[in-house]
Amino acid sequence: MRKLNLLLLLIMGLLLSNGCTNEQTPDQSMEEFVNQWNKQEFSNMYGKLSANAQKSISKDQFVERYEKIYEDIGAKDLKVKIAKQEDEEKQGKQGTTEKIPYEVSMNTIAGPVSFQGEAELVQEKTYDKNQWKLNWNPSFLFSQLNEGETIQIAANEPKRGQIFDRNGQPLAINATVNEIGVVPGQLGSEKEKVITELSKELKMTSESIETLLAANWVTDDSYVPIKKLKPDQAGLVEKLTQLPGVMKKETESRYYPYGEQAAQLTGYIRGITNEELAEKEKEGYSPSSLIGVVGLESLYEKDLRGKTGWTIKIPESNEMIASSGKEDGKDIQLTIDIDKQTEAYEQLKGDTGAAVVLEPKTGETLALASTPSYDPNGFLFGWAPDEWDRLIQNPDMPFSAKFNKTYAPGSTIKPITAAIGIASGKLNPQEAKSINGKQWQKDSSWGGYRVTRVSDALNQVNLVNALITSDNIYFAQTALDTGTDQFVEGLKSFGFEEELGYEFTTQKSTIANEGIKNEIMLADSGYGQGQMLMSPIHLAAAYTSFVNEGNMIKPYLLKKEGQSPNAWHEGVVSKDGASYITEGLKGVVEDPRGSAYKPVNKKLTIAGKTGTAELKASQDDENGKENGWFVAYDYKNEDLLVTMMVQDVSKKGGSSYVVKKGKALFTEKH
Numbered sequence: 272m273r274k275l276n277l278l279l280l281l282i283m284g285l286l287l288s289n290g291c292t293n294e295q296t297p298d299q300s301m302e303e304f305v306n307q308w309n310k311q312e313f314s315n316m317y318g319k320l321s322a323n324a325q326k327s328i329s330k331d332q333f334v335e336r337y338e339k340i341y342e343d344i345g346a347k348d349l350k351v352k353i354a355k356q357e358d359e360e361k362q363g364k365q366g367t368t369e370k371i372p373y374e375v376s377m378n379t380i381a382g383p384v385s386f387q388g389e390a391e392l393v394q395e396k397t398y399d400k401n402q403w404k405l406n407w408n409p410s411f412l413f414s415q416l417n418e419g420e421t422i423q424i425a426a427n428e429p430k431r432g433q434i435f436d437r438n439g440q441p442l443a444i445n446a447t448v449n450e451i452g453v454v455p456g457q458l459g460s461e462k463e464k465v466i467t468e469l470s471k472e473l474k475m476t477s478e479s480i481e482t483l484l485a486a487n488w489v490t491d492d493s494y495v496p497i498k499k500l501k502p503d504q505a506g507l508v509e510k511l512t513q514l515p516g517v518m519k520k521e522t523e524s525r526y527y528p529y530g531e532q533a534a535q536l537t538g539y540i541r542g543i544t545n546e547e548l549a550e551k552e553k554e555g556y557s558p559s560s561l562i563g564v565v566g567l568e569s570l571y572e573k574d575l576r577g578k579t580g581w582t583i584k585i586p587e588s589n590e591m592i593a594s595s596g597k598e599d600g601k602d603i604q605l606t607i608d609i610d611k612q613t614e615a616y617e618q619l620k621g622d623t624g625a626a627v628v629l630e631p632k633t634g635e636t637l638a639l640a641s642t643p644s645y646d647p648n649g650f651l652f653g654w655a656p657d658e659w660d661r662l663i664q665n666p667d668m669p670f671s672a673k674f675n676k677t678y679a680p681g682s683t684i685k686p687i688t689a690a691i692g693i694a695s696g697k698l699n700p701q702e703a704k705s706i707n708g709k710q711w712q713k714d715s716s717w718g719g720y721r722v723t724r725v726s727d728a729l730n731q732v733n734l735v736n737a738l739i740t741s742d743n744i745y746f747a748q749t750a751l752d753t754g755t756d757q758f759v760e761g762l763k764s765f766g767f768e769e770e771l772g773y774e775f776t777t778q779k780s781t782i783a784n785e786g787i788k789n790e791i792m793l794a795d796s797g798y799g800q801g802q803m804l805m806s807p808i809h810l811a812a813a814y815t816s817f818v819n820e821g822n823m824i825k826p827y828l829l830k831k832e833g834q835s836p837n838a839w840h841e842g843v844v845s846k847d848g849a850s851y852i853t854e855g856l857k858g859v860v861e862d863p864r865g866s867a868y869k870p871v872n873k874k875l876t877i878a879g880k881t882g883t884a885e886l887k888a889s890q891d892d893e894n895g896k897e898n899g900w901f902v903a904y905d906y907k908n909e910d911l912l913v914t915m916m917v918q919d920v921s922k923k924g925g926s927s928y929v930v931k932k933g934k935a936l937f938t939e940k941h
Contacts, residue, residue, distance in 0.1 A: 311341060344593075351375050354373055415588065456492055538565040541564060577599045606635035623919065632818065678916060684797075694844050709727045713794070724742050758793060759786075765813050781804050870930075
């Protein structure tokens with residue numbers, strides 16, 4: 272029995288001994304806290320705080336504060352470690368304290384932050400053993416932070432880069448503008464009269480002005496902003512400030528001097544939405560940021576916006592924790608000539624369509640116009656009461672650019688079909704095809720389907736005459752002679768089914784929905800009535816090959832010093848083949864038989880091709896809409912190429928309606 276008691280005492284002693292050695296040291300407790308801190312496990316960290324520390328802040332408050340501040344400052348690459356200690360580790364007793372130095376470093380939106388601190392650990396009895404707990408205080412967050420103080424994060428927005436044309440004319444700029452406001456206490460008995468006058472002149476409802484004046488923060492002496500006015504409205508500013516209680520203040524605003532004339536090209540900016548902010552907050556955007564939405568403002572948002580500067584400070588003590596300087600956005604200069612842009616827009620105004628103007632030897636884009644349009648200033652200066660509804664309900668979608676979308680090219684594809692036939696060796700431009708009658712089909716396997724041409728005046732048709740008379744049968748036969756495989760490869764050599772790689776995102780031109788399946792589709796594709804789709808930008812680029820001895824020049828939009836012409840595809844047609852095609856296209860304009868002969872202007876030296884894409888459900892459909900095309904270039908000066916498309920021209924004279932507008936761009940070029 273005595274031996275048994277001794278054994279039990281021995282076991283108890285061992286257990287007590289083990290229990291003591293299993294108690295954490297201060298260093299071990301701090302190491303565990305640091306590991307949790309590095310992982311930002313704030314909930315677990317709270318369990319390591321001393322009783323007194325936990326009395327000063329609840330677990331929810333602790334977790335929420337750490338998470339929010341770290342998130343707001345964009346904390347990443349957090350590294351916390353225990354610093355070297357000079358004294359040997361001490362084993363304390365309950366109630367004693369131990370100080371352990373630590374180091375913190377992290378990257379934030381305002382730059383790197385690093386500091387050193389000293390944690391005080393206190394030994395507390397928990398259940399049946401002693402534990403070391405941290406006397407947490409706000410300096411764990413940042414060394415400068417004291418109890419009761421807060422963290423302030425402020426953004427310093429960069430100045431947005433501006434957009435200019437080739438000659439330095441402003442397309443999107445940062446302007447000093449006047450803001451009209453009202454001081455309610457100065458309205459007196461004239462209040463109703465002033466509001467009525469402001470409503471009329473500012474194109475706002477009286478109710479909206481009264482709502483602004485009735486805001487909770489407004490006093491009699493407050494200046495209440497009503498509306499910003501564009502720089503060209505100086506006369507209106509002078510008129511309105513004559514009214515009692517109406518004042519002006521200068522402010523900064525984005526401004527688009529050419530408004531709707533270049534709207535789809537420039538795009539616009541507006542205040543960032545909550546959804547956009549959630550995606551871009553880590554990129555330096557704040558709730559007050561403006562963001563590019565469409566057009567160049569969106570495509571070059573990163574360059575134009577620049578980099579936000581940030582400060583992280585303690586407002587109560589004015590202690591700076593970190594700061595970074597802002598970087599203003601970069602200006603962008605385009606190859607666009609705003610005079611040519613304006614001319615193109617004015618020609619299209621009132622229609623639904625697009626125009627692309629290139630310098631065909633270099634590929635410089637001189638104009639990209641789209642109609643109907645809108646004034647991008649409306650997003651910054653406000654809309655008239657009915658203007659916004661009118662724009663968003665317009666089925667012709669004024670907010671959508673049309674120069675970069677794809678459409679059936681109609682007969683404008685015929686010179687490309689000819690080029691492919693010549694390159695494949697299946698078309699001799701000097702040989703005449705024997706064609707009789709207005710309609711033709713290869714054989715009876717086509718059933719009732721026939722290709723129809725406009726006139727049967729010619730029975731022997733060579734390439735030049737086929738282009739002048741726009742002979743559908745000639746080009747259908749050319750496509751069939753070339754064969755599906757070579758025709759498709761030829762189209763690909765002209766950039767079909769290929770990304771254009773243009774600075775303004777452009778839809779890819781396509782050959783057919785599921786490939787050219789049969790001879791009828793091949794024949795139709797040869798004269799532009801298959802399933803083929805092209806963008807006006809691509810069509811303009813394709814025609815540069817007839818100016819550049821068979822090399823298709825890649826168009827570009829951003830002005831670059833020392834930029835030399837860049838061939839997108841070389842040798843799409845031989846030099847002689849390009850000459851024959853140009854000869855035919857000259858006849859389209861200069862020969863009375865040509866579809867672009869009228870209106871006659873003897874001073875012009877242009878070669879061109881019209882096209883009418885019939886959007887029909889079937890060959891027998893007589894009510895389909897028609898898109899009219901005109902593509903032309905100056906064959907003498909070789910300095911201008913115009914592609915123009917107008918939708919629904921069936922009641923306007925077909926493609927001849929577009930010819931008049933397209934020719935006007937050449938007459939105004941000098």
